[in-house]
Amino acid sequence: MRSTSSTIRTRRTAGAARAARTGGTARAVAAVAAGALALSLTACGGGDGGRNSGNARDGGGTETTATVPLPRLNGTTLEVAAVWTGSEQANFKKVLAEFEKRTGAKVTFVPAQDPIINFLGSKIAGGRPPDVALLPQPGAIKQAVEKKWAKPLGPEVQKQLAKNYSRGWQDVGKVDGTQYGVYYKAANKSLIWYNAKVFENAGASEPKTWKELLTTARLVYDSGVTPFSVGGADGWTLTDWFENVYLSQAGPEKYDRLAQHRIKWTDPSVRDALTTLAQIWSRKEYLAGGPDGALQTEFPASVIQTFTGGDQPKAAMVYEGDFVQVDIGETGAETGTDAKVFPFPAVGDTAPVVSGGDAAVILKDSRAAQALVAFLASPDAATIQARLGGYLSPNRNVPDSAYPNEVQRTIARALIDSGDDFRFDMSDQAPPAFGGTPGKGEWKALQDFLKNPGDVAGTQAKLEKDAAAAYGDGS
Known part of the structure; x- marks a missing residue:
């Protein structure tokens, strides 16, 4: 899960880990041919996604007027909490500054720690909740509703949602049919990035299926380079590996049922996905540093070691989302030339695409808080941050031209063109x-599995035990 988000970079706190999972920082990267990213957000389709609806986007990516009406709020103060740091936080503050300029309100950004639900709990217990919080998971939104923290979104916010978002992105912000969240940012988490020179030396090509990925890995290994870099110190990267394999192999219906714990983690479909993952994870020579090394490698380092060392890096490939571009930029490698990307290969009939994101939720209901979230639901806000780079919006009325490079424009078009239905990051649900949570639940179970990929049944049992306890229904 990263959904996302400037921080990518050297993670030293759980909060920065979340930032890595849901976004990126502002850094322009060189264009990659659109054909290099055959991406779609997936699942069962549903409409045209409204890519050309409204008047802020047309086929040529031109932008026209599409403003959200905002009240004057002189003298009003607001606090907005999120786990974002670094450039991501700085860029979001520019969005908040525009809201201040239009309304006269004063908005303070409150840095949060991960898990943000625990952070908010301490704030609420102390009588100082922020007005708005950016929550990284649908599960966190549901928890905030169950605790009676979250407030329903008002008519103006819902008007902006209906105008600017597909039905699927609206629904993922609902709990029991009531709208509580606006997904301000998104991430595509179904990409594998590779060192182009290594592939060239090995005679390897971009694989389209899991079987072809294994063949590619063998070619790379035989050329003298370790195939994969895995940031196993951050357990969320391992959940993302699992989700892509599971979605493609088990299919969307099973994925939805497992995400809701309507089937158990002891189900044969989970066994099959873990067994498939073990085809790579059990090959110690295929992982940079072996399993022990992978478990000591944080996400940013997993990217950096793939694109440093010329044609003899520590690894040839690294899996993760669109936000990998940020760390690639820090290595001096040029995206599209030195660093290239292909969609996560199909394990079953269809290649997977898993999405993540961060939703704005109101904790202190007021005219000002509702106005701020309505602004975040508008193309006005998203366009500001899109221009700064390292950001992807599910808002279908953000113009293509707002994105600063072809990589991000291609991913943004694919996200919008996916229509109303898609698969959201399972662990985020x-x-x-x-x-x-670092060191617990699915993160910890998959870290243990990376270390001992022969223990499929034991891993399933541990996952089910922790899931049953967390969901609280034992089902």
Whole structure:
């Protein structure tokens, strides 16, 4: 899960780990041919996604007027909490500054720690909740509703949602049919990035299926380079590996059922996905540093070691989302030339695409808080941050031209063109105790599995035990 988000870079705190999972920082990268990214957000389709709806986007990517009406709020103060740091936080503050300029309100950004639900709990217990929080998981939104922290979104916010978002992105912000969240940012988490020179030396090509990926890995290994870099110190990267394999192999219906814990983690479909993952994870020579080394490698380092060392890096490939571009830029490698990318290969009939994101949720209901979230739901806000780079919006009325390079324009078009239905990061849909906490639940179980990929049954049992406890229904 990263959904995302400037920080990518050297993670030293759990909060920075979340930032790595859901976004990126502002750095322009060289264009990659659109054909290099055959991406779609997936699943069952549903409409044209409204890519040309409204008047802020047309086929040529031109932008026209599409403003959200905002009240004057002189003298009003607001606090907005998120786990974002570094450039991501700085860029978001520019969005908040525009809201201040238009309304006269004063908005303070409150840096949060991960898990953000625990951070908010301490703030609420102390009588100082922020007005708005950016929550990284649908599971966290549900938890905030269950705790009676989250407030329903008002008519103006819902008007902006209906105008600017597909039905699928609206629905993922609902709990029991009521709208509580606006997904301000998104991430595509189904990409594998590779060192182009290594592939060239090995005679390897971009694989389209899991079987072809294994063949490619063998070619790379035989050329003298370790195939994969895995940031196993951050357990969220391992959940993302699992989700891509599971979605493609088990299919969307099973994926949805497992995400909601309507089937158990002891189900044969989970066994099959873990067994498939073990085809790579059990090959110690295929992982940079072996399993022990991978478990000591944080996400930023997993990217950096793939694109440093010329044609003899520590690894040839690294899996993760669109936000990998940020760390690639820090190596001096040129995206599209030195560093290239292909969609996560199909394990079953269809290649997977898993998305993540961060949703704005109101904790202190007021005219000002509703106005701020309505602004975040508008193309006005998203366009500001899109121009700064390292950001992807699910808002279908953000013009293509707002994105600063072809990589991001291609990914943004694919996200919008995917229509109303898509598959959201499974661990982000789970209660944070299971799907979003370092050293616990799914993160820890998959770290243990990376170390001992022969223990499929034991891993399933541990996952089910922790899931049942987190969901609280034992089902």
